[in-house]
Amino acid sequence: MQGIAERAADRVEGLSASDYLEESIMEPGAHLVEGYDDVMPRVIGRTISQEELEELVAFLLTQ
Numbered sequence: 001m002q003g004i005a006e007r008a009a010d011r012v013e014g015l016s017a018s019d020y021l022e023e024s025i026m027e028p029g030a031h032l033v034e035g036y037d038d039v040m041p042r043v044i045g046r047t048i049s050q051e052e053l054e055e056l057v058a059f060l061l062t063q
């Protein structure tokens with residue numbers, strides 16, 4: 001996750017860093033990082049609250 005804030009801004013055209021991070025957590029298969037399989041658990045997005053999601057994205061934006 002080191003440097004994720006900078007990478008997240010450039011991953012998908014038209015998606016801001018925070019929108020990309022949110023989508024990557026809520027729908028991990030939406031945009032796969034090249035070289036990786038679609039193995040990230042969906043259970044994370046299904047079990048965290050909206051507030052936790054926002055805090056997680058805010059934290060990742062500091063990394």
Ligand code: HEM
Nearest residue numbers: 007011021024028029031032033036037038039040041044
């Ligand atoms: C709270 C826990 C987690 C968070 C916040 C999280 C967040 C993220 C984010 C933001 C990305 C995009 C990375 C990028 O664009 O460079 C990503 C990708 C990925 N994650 Fe997670 N992740 C978590 C847990 C996990 C777990 C437990 C696994 C596997 C067991 C996993 C597997 C992957 C893989 C393989 C990718 C790259 C492929 C893809 O884009 O889906 N993640 N994760």
